[in-house]
Amino acid sequence: MRLRMEKFIKEQQKEIVKVLEQIDGKKFRVDEWQRKEGGGGITCVLQDGNVFEKAGVGVSVVYGTLGQAGIKSMRVNHKSLGGDAVPDSLAFFAAGLSLIVHAKNPMVPTVHLNYRYFETANPDGTSSAWWFGGGSDLTPNYLFDEDAIHFHKTLKDVCDKHNKDYYPRFKKWCDEYFYNKHRSESRGLGGIFFDDLDAAVCDKENTFSFIQDGLKAFLPSYVPIVNKRKDMAFTEAERQWQQVRRGRYVEFNLVHDRGTAFGLNTPGPRVEAILMSLPLTASWRYMHEVGPRSREQRLVDVLKTPKQWV
Amino acid sequence: MRLRMEKFIKEQQKEIVKVLEQIDGKKFRVDEWQRKEGGGGITCVLQDGNVFEKAGVGVSVVYGTLGQAGIKSMRVNHKSLGGDAVPDSLAFFAAGLSLIVHAKNPMVPTVHLNYRYFETANPDGTSSAWWFGGGSDLTPNYLFDEDAIHFHKTLKDVCDKHNKDYYPRFKKWCDEYFYNKHRSESRGLGGIFFDDLDAAVCDKENTFSFIQDGLKAFLPSYVPIVNKRKDMAFTEAERQWQQVRRGRYVEFNLVHDRGTAFGLNTPGPRVEAILMSLPLTASWRYMHEVGPRSREQRLVDVLKTPKQWV
Numbered sequence: 001m002r003l004r005m006e007k008f009i010k011e012q013q014k015e016i017v018k019v020l021e022q023i024d025g026k027k028f029r030v031d032e033w034q035r036k037e038g039g040g041g042i043t044c045v046l047q048d049g050n051v052f053e054k055a056g057v058g059v060s061v062v063y064g065t066l067g068q069a070g071i072k073s074m075r076v077n078h079k080s081l082g083g084d085a086v087p088d089s090l091a092f093f094a095a096g097l098s099l100i101v102h103a104k105n106p107m108v109p110t111v112h113l114n115y116r117y118f119e120t121a122n123p124d125g126t127s128s129a130w131w132f133g134g135g136s137d138l139t140p141n142y143l144f145d146e147d148a149i150h151f152h153k154t155l156k157d158v159c160d161k162h163n164k165d166y167y168p169r170f171k172k173w174c175d176e177y178f179y180n181k182h183r184s185e186s187r188g189l190g191g192i193f194f195d196d197l198d199a200a201v202c203d204k205e206n207t208f209s210f211i212q213d214g215l216k217a218f219l220p221s222y223v224p225i226v227n228k229r230k231d232m233a234f235t236e237a238e239r240q241w242q243q244v245r246r247g248r249y250v251e252f253n254l255v256h257d258r259g260t261a262f263g264l265n266t267p268g269p270r271v272e273a274i275l276m277s278l279p280l281t282a283s284w285r286y287m288h289e290v291g292p293r294s295r296e297q298r299l300v301d302v303l304k305t306p307k308q309w310v
Numbered sequence: 311m312r313l314r315m316e317k318f319i320k321e322q323q324k325e326i327v328k329v330l331e332q333i334d335g336k337k338f339r340v341d342e343w344q345r346k347e348g349g350g351g352i353t354c355v356l357q358d359g360n361v362f363e364k365a366g367v368g369v370s371v372v373y374g375t376l377g378q379a380g381i382k383s384m385r386v387n388h389k390s391l392g393g394d395a396v397p398d399s400l401a402f403f404a405a406g407l408s409l410i411v412h413a414k415n416p417m418v419p420t421v422h423l424n425y426r427y428f429e430t431a432n433p434d435g436t437s438s439a440w441w442f443g444g445g446s447d448l449t450p451n452y453l454f455d456e457d458a459i460h461f462h463k464t465l466k467d468v469c470d471k472h473n474k475d476y477y478p479r480f481k482k483w484c485d486e487y488f489y490n491k492h493r494s495e496s497r498g499l500g501g502i503f504f505d506d507l508d509a510a511v512c513d514k515e516n517t518f519s520f521i522q523d524g525l526k527a528f529l530p531s532y533v534p535i536v537n538k539r540k541d542m543a544f545t546e547a548e549r550q551w552q553q554v555r556r557g558r559y560v561e562f563n564l565v566h567d568r569g570t571a572f573g574l575n576t577p578g579p580r581v582e583a584i585l586m587s588l589p590l591t592a593s594w595r596y597m598h599e600v601g602p603r604s605r606e607q608r609l610v611d612v613l614k615t616p617k618q619w620v
Binding site: 029031045047054056181182183243247250251254255261264265269271272275276278279280281282283284285286287 | 339341355357364366491492493553557560561564565571574575579581582585586588589590591592593594595596597
């Protein structure tokens with residue numbers, strides 16, 4: 001599974017980069033890197049493009065030993081890790097693909113996706129656990145209901161094909177996770193999020209097949225939205241609202257996102273890869289207000305009260 | 311002392327606002343606010359001015375009950391709080407002035423300052439402890455040695471007048487506190503920072519006098535630098551470097567600053583007042599590089615290895 005997952009995410013990275021380059025007309029920069037403690041990855045970033053302000057598609061395949069702090073941090077999302085007591089250390093393997101796309105046009109939503117496979121091993125080398133996690137979520141500056149419905153419907157179709165419980169459960173988890181608690185508002189319109197598909201609840205082959213379908217659904221979930229919105233006219237005020245929303249995105253990623261905090265607090269972090277998720281530009285306007293019946297307020301209303309889109 | 315501190319910081323707020331308005335030509339917006347649980351404050355912000363991109367000067371005078379989480383969080387900087395065991399709750403009073411100035415011209419450094427007075431009370435109403443904390447630090451995008459020397463010398467003179475140990479101790483504390491650990495670099499050129507001036511180490515009257523001198527030194531420490539740099543010519547590349555440095559400032563405030571984290575995680579935070587410290591605009595450029603002998607690199611070198619300026 002380790003090799004199959006690695007092969008799959010590397011193929012997908014190439015495919016996604018190729019399609020995004022076709023849309024933008026500009027090429028991604030490709031950085032291959034090694035991790036001193038074991039493994040490495042490939043980070044692809046397109047910055048200041050024609051359509052995309054910043055698009056990052058990263059693959060990492062890393063392994064090594066997880067200390068107690070790392071085990072505890074992983075347990076937040078995956079409760080059964082390491083058994084009842086927290087062991088002193090665990091050997092681990094992790095392979096994942098992460099991507100984020102911030103577009104220039106304020107009418108194009110930001111999208112984020114991550115799919116990952118974990119394995120841990122006992123001190124004697126036998127496998128102790130495996131699990132898959134992942135998800136994908138959409139963060140617009142302006143709400144187009146049809147885009148939200150298209151995005152969620154694409155994800156729901158993938159989920160339903162594998163398990164009718166997945167979409168409602170993972171949609172709820174996503175709404176709860178991507179929440180800017182200090183603002184009492186969601187980061188965006190959600191999607192799906194999960195971190196618990198393991199031997200206790202599912203068959204490994206079927207789950208890998210679900211993960212593959214989920215990742216392959218990215219381009220059909222997002223590309224039609226980009227094509228519909230990327231050439232829409234916008235005003236300077238709409239661009240400013242986009243910048244304020246980008247600020248909220250930064251707040252979530254730096255204040256609340258456990259993955260980012262975990263990465264930055266690891267000794268010798270590859271900061272540029274972790275923070276490729278941050279937008280090229282963002283703004284914080286003191287007491288920024290929007291009109292009571294404006295399109296901006298309509299978005300905020302939905303962020304305060306998540307909707308069922310499908 | 312509660313009333314004297316409140317009176318003093320409110321006078322200083324007026325004075326600082328007046329001087330910054332004279333420099334900028336634009337007026338501050340003034341918001342008075344009440345805190346449901348006790349107390350309130352005045353937040354003054356000048357945004358998108360002629361000289362200042364964002365300047366915020368806030369006073370808060372709040373009181374109430376601190377739970378265990380709050381006590382533990384305050385103990386990080388003030389170890390003796392609440393005695394040997396952590397009590398379930400403590401009545402507290404806190405009065406402070408915070409300010410931050412981000413200027414438009416990349417040659418003008420950002421400055422941050424905070425002076426505060428705390429008091430806690432036992433359940434029977436008797437005073438359990440008091441202490442003062444504070445400090446001020448400078449964050450340039452381009453290094454002008456004479457500015458760094460002027461800023462530090464002004465602070466050192468104030469410190470030396472009261473206690474010869476203060477400047478070396480508080481300078482070191484500042485370098486250690488305002489440190490972007492994940493980048494292995496300081497936020498800026500430092501200044502002074504302290505949170506432990508209490509009955510165990512000092513006389514209350516003398517300490518209040520030190521706090522007053524520290525706050526009154528703000529305008530002489532910063533205004534001459536603004537006047538010298540605000541009309542300097544700069545290039546688009548220098549403006550971009552300023553935006554990248556602003557991004558690092560955001561990273562410190564949202565990832566590492568305990569005051570911000572404490573504020574945002576308090577129930578019902580006044581988010582706009584807490585986050586007035588964030589710049590109007592910031593940027594994250596993937597793998598942003600600067601020339602090996604450039605002025606940008608010279609700043610980074612000093613951020614990696616803090617200097618003794620006086």
